[in-house]
Amino acid sequence: MSPNRRPLLRLSHRERVPRHEHPHHQVAYPSHGVLEVSTDAGTWIVPPHRAVWLPAGVAHAHRAHGPTQLRTVNFEVGVPGFAGPAVLAVSPLLREVVVALTGRDDLDARRRADLHRVALDELREVRQLPLHLPTPADDRLRAVADALTADPADGRTLAEFGRAAGASERTLSRLFREEMAMTFPQWRAQVRLHRALVLLASGRPVTAVAAECGYAGPSAFVHAFRRAFGTTPARFRTGADAR
Known part of the structure; x- marks a missing residue:
């Protein structure tokens, strides 16, 4: 101790x-x-x-x-x-x-x-939660990561991000799997969930959080949140589901 x-x-x-x-x-x-x-x-x-x-x-x-x-x-x-x-x-x-x-x-x-x-x-009995965003080493991958972290609502495809970063979609897709241990859609989903948690902590309403994080609407946000954490944004924020 x-x-x-x-x-x-x-x-x-x-x-x-x-x-x-x-x-x-x-x-x-x-x-x-x-x-x-x-x-x-x-x-x-x-x-x-x-x-x-x-x-x-x-x-x-x-x-x-x-x-x-x-x-x-x-x-x-x-x-x-x-x-x-x-x-x-x-x-x-x-x-x-x-x-x-x-x-x-x-x-x-x-x-x-x-x-x-x-x-x-x-x-020894607790479960880990999927709340880690790895840091990329490759400069091209970091450019994509930085852009999405700055604006999770950015709806560009991986190919469009690749043109801005100077890499093909295939190369970036491979780098996401190798460096981040997840696909681009999975990483984008993680970025949005991270930002959502920060915005919820600041007191932003669910509708505003959904829009700022790039979800199609509040129901899509609640669905994604529940799928990731097994609860709603409101219950997660208050810790009502923390067991």
């Missing part, structure tokens, strides 16, 4: 935590707001009442979307965990354990150790 220097951190909208790393594993849990985590390998979006596992030694930075209350729990290197950063569903029990470890000053060492063991048991 590693001590937390700042187990509870309150961040304002768009506030950043500079790039840093830890000698221990860490679970970061935004009980309010949406947390963006960036590493050399890409970006993860962590909605409220979800968590992100950050392995020891992985340099990362945070950015808050909406007023964000961030709780962190540290674990010694060597405990079972995940090989890389991972966004996780959070069970009600794990949520209460994290809140206790980060919000109570009356816990003695034995009780804290017991709660850490409970947290590790719960982490």
Whole structure:
């Protein structure tokens, strides 16, 4: 069990935590707001009442979307965990354990150790959520990624993006599979979902989020969101489905 220097951190909208790393594993849990985590390998979006596992030694930075209350729990290197950063569903029990470890000053060492063991048991059972956007290495692929990240509603085809980036559709399609481990349509869908989570955190209504992210309409957005996360945007934002 590693001590937390700042187990509870309150961040304002768009506030950043500079790039840093830890000698221990860490679970970061935004009980309010949406947390963006960036590493050399890409970006993860962590909605409220979800968590992100950050392995020891992985340099990362945070950015808050909406007023964000961030709780962190540290674990010694060597405990079972995940090989890389991972966004996780959070069970009600794990949520209460994290809140206790980060919000109570009356816990003695034995009780804290017991709660850490409970947290590790719960982490073994949680599911990972598809909230990672890899960072491309190829310049042509990065040009496409940057364009879509800047405007997820951009409806150009891969061939049209390719003409602007100086690469054929076939080449870009291959690069998406090799570097991103997904197809172009899958990556576009991820970009739109990432932006949707950020906009929802800022309080934007579902109709506006659907339009700004390039969906055909609110119903198409809700359908895509439910297919990805098993719930509606409204329930996801409030954490009502977080178990």
